[in-house]
Amino acid sequence: MSRRPAVHPFSQRGALALRAVVLLYVAMLVLLPLAAVLREGVSEGIMGIWRVVSAPAARDAIWLSLWTAAVVTIINACFGTATAWVLQRYPLPGKRLLSTLVDVPFAIPTLVTGVMLVLLFGPTRPVGRWFELHGVTVLFAPPAIILALAFITVPFVVRAVEPVLAELDPTEEEAAATLGATPLRTFWRVIIPALTPAIASGSLQGFARALAEFGSIVVVSGNIPHRTLTGAVYVFSEVESGRPHAAAAASLVLLAAAVLATLGARAISRRTLVSDA
Amino acid sequence: MRSHPLPSSSPGASSRIAASASHGIVRPPPVIEPARSTRELSTISVAPAAPVPVVVSRWTTGRLAIVAGVVLYLVVVLVLPLIALVVETVRAGFPAVVRALSAPDARFAMQQTLWLTLIAVVVNTVLGVAIALVLVRHRFPGRRLLDAVIDLSLAVSPVMIGLAFLLVLGREGWFGPALEALGGRVAFAFPGLVIATLFVTLPYTVREVANVLAEVGEEEEQVASTLGASAWRTFWKVTLPNIRRGVLLGITLTAARALGEFGAVLVLGGAINRKTETATTYIYGAIEERQVAGAYGMALLLGVVSMLLLLAIERFKDRSPDA
Numbered sequence: 185m186s187r188r189p190a191v192h193p194f195s196q197r198g199a200l201a202l203r204a205v206v207l208l209y210v211a212m213l214v215l216l217p218l219a220a221v222l223r224e225g226v227s228e229g230i231m232g233i234w235r236v237v238s239a240p241a242a243r244d245a246i247w248l249s250l251w252t253a254a255v256v257t258i259i260n261a262c263f264g265t266a267t268a269w270v271l272q273r274y275p276l277p278g279k280r281l282l283s284t285l286v287d288v289p290f291a292i293p294t295l296v297t298g299v300m301l302v303l304l305f306g307p308t309r310p311v312g313r314w315f316e317l318h319g320v321t322v323l324f325a326p327p328a329i330i331l332a333l334a335f336i337t338v339p340f341v342v343r344a345v346e347p348v349l350a351e352l353d354p355t356e357e358e359a360a361a362t363l364g365a366t367p368l369r370t371f372w373r374v375i376i377p378a379l380t381p382a383i384a385s386g387s388l389q390g391f392a393r394a395l396a397e398f399g400s401i402v403v404v405s406g407n408i409p410h411r412t413l414t415g416a417v418y419v420f421s422e423v424e425s426g427r428p429h430a431a432a433a434a435s436l437v438l439l440a441a442a443v444l445a446t447l448g449a450r451a452i453s454r455r456t457l458v459s460d461a
Numbered sequence: 462m463r464s465h466p467l468p469s470s471s472p473g474a475s476s477r478i479a480a481s482a483s484h485g486i487v488r489p490p491p492v493i494e495p496a497r498s499t500r501e502l503s504t505i506s507v508a509p510a511a512p513v514p515v516v517v518s519r520w521t522t523g524r525l526a527i528v529a530g531v532v533l534y535l536v537v538v539l540v541l542p543l544i545a546l547v548v549e550t551v552r553a554g555f556p557a558v559v560r561a562l563s564a565p566d567a568r569f570a571m572q573q574t575l576w577l578t579l580i581a582v583v584v585n586t587v588l589g590v591a592i593a594l595v596l597v598r599h600r601f602p603g604r605r606l607l608d609a610v611i612d613l614s615l616a617v618s619p620v621m622i623g624l625a626f627l628l629v630l631g632r633e634g635w636f637g638p639a640l641e642a643l644g645g646r647v648a649f650a651f652p653g654l655v656i657a658t659l660f661v662t663l664p665y666t667v668r669e670v671a672n673v674l675a676e677v678g679e680e681e682e683q684v685a686s687t688l689g690a691s692a693w694r695t696f697w698k699v700t701l702p703n704i705r706r707g708v709l710l711g712i713t714l715t716a717a718r719a720l721g722e723f724g725a726v727l728v729l730g731g732a733i734n735r736k737t738e739t740a741t742t743y744i745y746g747a748i749e750e751r752q753v754a755g756a757y758g759m760a761l762l763l764g765v766v767s768m769l770l771l772l773a774i775e776r777f778k779d780r781s782p783d784a
Binding site (some may be wrong): 196198199202205206207209210211213214215216217218220221223224242263265266269270275276280282283284285286287288289291292293294295296297299300301302303304307311317331334335336366367392393395396397398399402416417418419423428431432435438439442445446447450 | 466467496516523527528530531532535539541542543545546548549561570588592594595599601603607609610611612613614615616617619620621622623624625626627628634635637649656659660663693714720721722723724727728741744745748753756757760763764767768770771772774775
């Protein structure tokens with residue numbers, strides 16, 4: 185963003201009116217409802233939140249959300265970086281198709297993702313039966329949650345790493361090669377360090393997205409308390425059972441984790457911007 | 462600029478690849494678009510000096526293995542589920558699917574989703590452009606906070622959005638009694654669906670337009686206003702043509718999100734048959750009632766429409782020169 189002093193072509197009064205409308209809209213649409221959740225969540229004090237999330241059902245649900253999101257984040261850090269690498273560096277036929285494929289999760293409704301996974305891994309379907317025969321239960325078990333999260337978070341690391349990879353200064357790689365480094369060594373010593381902020385930022389965004397996921401999980405996980413009930417689905421069940429306080433308290437804890445991840449991603453990518461300039 | 466799920470291709474890339482053409486890599490001549498900002502200009506004038514073989518020219522076993530791994534992963538995670546949906550819908554039988562989807566409750570759900578998508582696109586395009594203008598062009602305390610709030614709205618779980626609006630607008634919510642006295646209902650009614658959809662689709666147009674606004678800079682706008690154009694005229698004649706691509710991309714992303722929203726409309730709307738049912742909650746209900754044809758058919762329909770929107774999204778994204 186430009187850092188010139190504030191000169192804009194809008195008349196002062198018009199600019200103020202525009203700003204007022206914008207701030208009012210965002211405040212009413214986003215801040216007011218979130219404030220309501222905060223108020224409901226802390227209505228029984230901080231200890232009230234603790235009582236809710238330390239109860240076994242909520243604790244297991246939040247823990248399940250955290251660890252499945254973490255697993256998917258690690259998967260994405262690896263495969264997302266590799267995908268960005270292939271898209272940027274290899275003269276692959278059909279690359280455009282591959283790139284479009286990466287954006288599929290942005291378009292497909294998450295509930296439809298869930299339905300697709302049920303159809304693929306249901307115990308009576310060919311793929312599901314094959315896994316069943318080999319002793320792996322996918323549907324209504326953590327693997328299904330991980331597959332759903334992996335589907336919806338594919339683009340984050342890829343799209344964070346790609347532009348950085350495109351702008352990478354190639355002289356460093358050449359220097360490494362000239363000094364006799366193998367391609368693998370160059371990759372680990374030169375390229376990966378340069379990409380680390382982008383990988384971390386994309387991974388954190390994906391992590392936040394995974395924590396919030398509801399639509400795909402609610403149909404694939406079976407929602408068995410203590411085993412396959414995730415945090416977001418726990419919040420849903422509390423809302424449906426008319427327990428707004430428990431729902432608000434649990435969602436505040438989940439939101440806090442997601443906000444931390446988002447702020448982390450923002451901080452990291454801003455730092456790379458500064459070092460770029 | 463911060464990294465973003467849908468970044469436009471970087472300004473430096475085209476010139477780098479132009480340089481790499483001299484290293485024997487066969488590729489179509491790069492299309493260098495007219496520079497739109499001083500930053501881009503400087504990149505283009507400097508880059509050709511650096512010899513840059515950034516694209517590999519030879520396939521080794523290791524490289525083939527990486528490509529195979531990536532393609533295999535994407536096929537297993539993304540493509541197989543898509544195929545499963547098509548196959549199972551076909552197996553459910555075309556006549557049964559058509560019958561289910563032309564039933565009144567399915568048609569109602571589809572109409573409702575269309576209306577919600579339309580409203581979200583109109584409102585959040587107009588206000589999204591306004592928010593982007595304020596974010597990029599205005600300087601005021603709280604600008605950073607506004608930026609962060611827009612980013613954070615993406616991290617809020619749809620279920621939590623539903624809960625939040627219930628606490629504000631529900632019968633026992635902050636404004637519930639007032640709304641009741643006025644005779645209006647928001648929760649478990651159409652207005653609730655609208656508000657939930659507006660929340661979840663808020664960031665898309667803002668992000669895309671803000672990126673383009675920052676990229677094009679404000680010189681042209683300043684020239685226009687120096688030449689005596691009113692703010693309104695400057696917006697229509699200079700700013701809007703410049704941000705057109707961002708607006709179109711924002712509209713398609715907003716539509717895709719509105720079409721597919723599930724958690725927030727389920728909680729705030731209650732999925733009441735023929736009242737607050739949307740296409741997604743219809744699928745959910747049909748699964749619970751084991752109406753296979755309806756559930757798979759509607760899921761496939763949403764999937765197909767989403768894929769069409771995806772094609773539009775890919776079109777509106779800056780095409781990289783090797784496309």
